[in-house]
Amino acid sequence: MSLSRVEERRVHVRAPGKVNVFFDVGDLQDDGYHPVASVYQALALFEDVWASHDDEFSVTVTGDVDVSDVPLDGSNLAVRAARAVAHAVGWDGGVRLHLHKGVPVAGGMGGGSADAAAALVAVNALLDGGLSSGQLHELAAGLGADVPFALLGGTAVGTGRGEQLAPALVRGKFHWVLVTQDDGMSTPEAYAGLDELRERMDIAPRRGVPTVDAEVLQALRAGDAAALATAMRNDLQAVALARRPSLGEVIEAGMAIGARGALVSGSGPTVGFLTDDAAAAASLADALNRDGHTAIATHGPVPGARIVSTEG
Incomplete structure (x- = not known):
């Protein structure tokens, strides 16, 4: 060449x-x-x-x-x-x-x-x-x-x-609505906040390796959005909500409109709402946008990094 x-x-x-x-x-x-x-x-x-x-x-x-x-x-x-x-x-x-x-x-x-x-x-x-x-x-x-x-x-x-x-293993698609905000918390800050929170609450140190709850994997295998909404959780969420109370207000708003479940993604500030189907996701995103939030309807899972094209 x-x-x-x-x-x-x-x-x-x-x-x-x-x-x-x-x-x-x-x-x-x-x-x-x-x-x-x-x-x-x-x-x-x-x-x-x-x-x-x-x-x-x-x-x-x-x-x-x-x-x-x-x-x-x-x-x-x-x-x-x-x-x-x-x-x-x-x-x-x-x-x-x-x-x-x-x-x-x-x-x-x-x-x-x-x-x-x-x-x-x-x-x-x-x-x-x-x-x-x-x-x-x-x-x-x-x-x-x-x-x-x-x-x-x-x-x-x-x-x-x-x-x-x-x-x-996952059956079918899961439909999400993501509400984004500015001024997120850094990952190190989130972990430090979790350590402080656990010390303040006098939580005993864990004695095992962290594991995924079986209910989460079962819900994914079944393609059951309602079950996944009940089982999903994020240990960093308590820190995010304590530092950014407005995230709690976003969660309350989305749940009131009809989301199946909600959680802060990672250390935030994005809130993810799980819905029953694509129509429900679109409806929830529209309602949240009308209320002044920045909401995006999407779905998963999708493939990882893939070549789209090679030119020349």
Whole structure:
């Protein structure tokens, strides 16, 4: 292949955002981390990443959501992912990335992780790197706990720090309404708040590894939204509600309108409402938007990072 032909290549990859259907947090360990047991579900809200050859590593960003807070330097997780692949395959040139974001920024929905996962797949294809799915997963785990799931997609149980994944059996689709807000809480702040809350409530330390409640997995296998709504929970929710009482008001509003269940996704500030079907989700989103909230109807599960097209 000629150099000019290589320089014209452009790979487009799409990766999904997510909601945490279940999040069980263990006690703070000596290494400074908390073990978790999580159930992720990939949602039909996507990040699109285009990768092409360049002399340097760079990134530009557009979006259907506010992208003003997305970094445009080497701290961007997608750029770090591109560099990781280039290093792994011995590429000494650069990569130009363009991101188009459809997942709300800093909303606890894994948009940055989806960017990174998409960049891993795109740059591996762009450079003919030949990295296996296992090697990409290893690189993903080094970038952040949610990045491996954005590669995998679907619905999965995450353990360890969330990066050790096992696919979960799911029947049909689950229909969600997501209400996004500004001024989220950082993940470290959320975990620190949980530690403080547990100490204040004099909760005895856990003596086992965090696990996913059997009722959650049964509801997923049955495709039973009502059962999942009852079983889903998030250990970080109490902290989010204490720091942001308005989240509780959002939950009350959505439940009053007719949601099956609600929870804060991750450390927030996004609230996820589970509904019976697509029509119910659309109706709930419309009602919440009329009340002045920013609500999006979507569904899951959907696949993880996938190549959409290769040009040149």
